[in-house]
Amino acid sequence: MTLIDTGISRRTLIRSALGVGGGMMLGFHIPGVEAAVVAPRPWTVPTDGVEINAWLTIDADGAVTIRVPHTEQGQGALTAVSMMVAEELDVPWESVHAVFADMNRHVNDGREYIVTTTHGSQLVRMQHPHIMRAGASARERLKQAAAEAWGIDRSEVTARQGTLAAGDRSGAYAEFATAAAGVTLDREPEIRAPGQWWLLGTEVARLDVPVKVNGGAHYAIDTRLDGMVYAAVKNCPVPWGHLVGYDAEAAKDRPGVVAVVEFRAEEGRTGPNHLQDAIAVVADSWYRAKTALDLITIEWDFGPEGEVSDETQAAEARRLWEETGEVSHEEGGDTLDVIASSDRVVSAEYHRPYETHARMEPINATVSVTDERVEVWSPTQDQTTALEIVADQLGRDRRDVHVNTVFIGGAFGGDGGGNTAVTRQAAVISEQLGRPAKVIWTREEDISQDKQRPPHYTRLAAALGEDGLPEAFFSRAAWFTYQGASRHGPATADYSIGTMPYRVANRRHERHNVAAHIPTTTHRAPGANQNGFIIEQFVDEMALAGGWDPLEWRIEMTRDLEPWQRVLAKLKEVAGFTTDLPRGEGVGVAVVEDHGSYCGACATVSVSRGGELRIEKIVLVMNSGYIINPLNCAEQMEGAACWELSHALYGGLRLEGGRFTNLNFDSYNLMRIDQMPEVETHFALSEDGWWGGVAEPGGPPTPAAVANAIFFATGKRVRSTPMMEHDLSWS
Amino acid sequence: MAFRLNVNGAAYDVDVEPETPLLWVLRDTIGLTGTKFGCGIAQCGACTVHIDGQAVRSCVTSVDSAVGYEVTTIEGLSEDNSHPVQRAWIEHTAPQCGYCQSGQIMAAVALLMETPNPSDSDIDAAMAGNLCRCGTYQRIRRAIHRAAELSQA
Incomplete structure (x- = not known):
């Protein structure tokens, strides 16, 4: 195959240095069109480096090229993987270049990158041990090579910031790279513990930013071949x-x-x-x-599927609400019996429609x-x-x-x-x-034919005790997933509801997973985004019915759960939550676990008498155990909040005659700059041995906090989305 | 039908139907792929370019209407990321996936040419036509304010 000259070589292989927070200088070398994208064998770039292992090469001039087996969606994979390898290798960050690893080699040559898929907010939280070990292993092999050259034991050699040293002898990593490539270690080293980090935990600007301000980043849709x-x-x-x-x-x-x-x-x-x-x-x-x-x-x-619509699904859900579903979680006694015999029952019905990814790249x-x-x-x-x-x-x-x-x-x-x-x-x-x-695919085909986020209809009921706190809690959800057996169906149908942390003596969670012809799949914070909106509003419904302040209710109901307590305490400290506001103004809180992280949100809104909503501010508090790059983490939290506000306020695919009918951005509406408030990010990290993800958890609590704030502003409880289709006027 | 286009200071002869959107001529005929296809109906702004300094949605701008004017695309802003808007975008790490950012940047450059020191509401008005699915709006807002400073420095 011949590759054409795209005529845009000046935009490729841009090298630059830029100042970032803390004064650190960053070098970057992102694969451009001919480097790692169109070049037939991307793993040979750059060609003059010595491969220490599959993850990295070292050039004669000391430049370290780190091969990233994950995909870059803007979530920071290139930077995160490079940081984790550089941390252990112990080289100056400005000497680090990132390129995409070769997947053909991975698949056909021993799967040396172990995991390549990039999803589920799991790259750092789950893959950091083997990624860091790749850097640590290379460092120890460089030390061994130097030790052999100097006739000493490896324990006498230090490796810091690209330099190997022992006593008065020292040399650059590059000098020992070829020898190191041939070293086999008796035992692979342990990775550094969080307290020993020099690079991880600092604010580092993502390596892929500069190539994304000049049209030089190559997306699949940009591919041009002879x-x-x-x-x-x-x-x-x-x-x-x-x-x-x-x-x-x-x-x-x-x-x-x-x-x-x-x-x-x-x-x-x-x-x-x-x-x-x-x-x-x-x-x-x-x-x-x-x-x-x-x-x-x-x-x-179209077959019989041509008759399916939002209305037929809603009718089916209401029918299923009367039937016992699959029990996903149960504890205590007979939950339904406790509720049936209570005279203090809170109940509600919630609905979320189909949503689509609508990635900007069709x-x-x-x-x-x-x-x-x-x-x-x-x-x-x-x-x-x-x-x-x-x-x-x-x-x-x-x-x-x-x-x-x-x-x-x-x-x-x-x-x-x-x-x-x-x-x-x-x-x-x-x-x-x-x-x-x-x-x-045109945008219309993209929205029509994408695998969608499944819709659902959920009924909840709780019985309150003498103290105003729930003594029984019940949920029954009907979800419509592709073929009824999608791997994303049952697991996410009542996620965040069935897995809620609140201590209730009697609990029962049921789900109906209904087969539908619309392909469905994961959608940033699957399950938690749909259900965070539900459970965290219903918590406010229960708290207010029981005479509790919503924030104090959550603190009380998670009293023994350290990660939640940490988030709620910080939220109380920084967010200015209050229920003492005039009509038309409201503050709401919510907290949801997602991908192993705990994220709290506080939203401040104003609603005019005519019902015009304005979100003044969002405060997010994240507890993901650890974070390796606070800047990248804040970016992801801001983005996740905007993501789910899009679907809670706007969004909403309409299903009619078996097909979706709002297929472009004139009818499938998403958050725009004039609607998006400032998101203020805080961290309240446990740092006690567990890791959570950071790319998704900012989404789930945010719309619930907004909806709770709307309730305080208007007295109206919004239990379905798009929220903007509800009448929010008040008098 | 043959047209001569002036794009980023260079002349290109293209042979396409006159109603062909400028977007596809830039991307498929000339090979300037920095300008992106997002919706095809002027609702997302990913295809924003300048015609004589005015921001236009190239997905609904026919190629014949661009003849005789200066077309500027993201590739024409600078050789080395030195345009104040590019510098500000880097400083505030505005892009995430980056796909919409060519359009965001071209819209911001046009805004700053007309309103060198924009208020938040000026930014809302000028940028509301540019969707960002990653939700980078607050960084875009900060970057525009910063670019205004850099332009005046």
């Missing part, structure tokens, strides 16, 4: 509907049109990334393909198939998944499939947009036409 064709696709608006027929006459003679391709679902293959019935137009530019596709008339058979894929080799560019959270998808679709040996890691224009769960039929569509087109093929 001889490449472009395809636009019309998928069946009702997922898994059937193609009956089509008339392509008007399209086939349009300028630049190369082919019309018919896709058919394959027998027995109904996974969320398998092919479904669809029509594609292939042309010499994407716009020509898209305008020609618009001229094709297509007849679909779902796309580029695949180049030749006899010798298959190349893939995919916006995926796991490149090995993209590799396996393409190998499977083409029936090719996976050793021949090379996935080029590129920046992702947002991921937010669901394995990225690449884990859909789009990747198979590109593979088929490239194979059939013998040319590289790029498929881009």
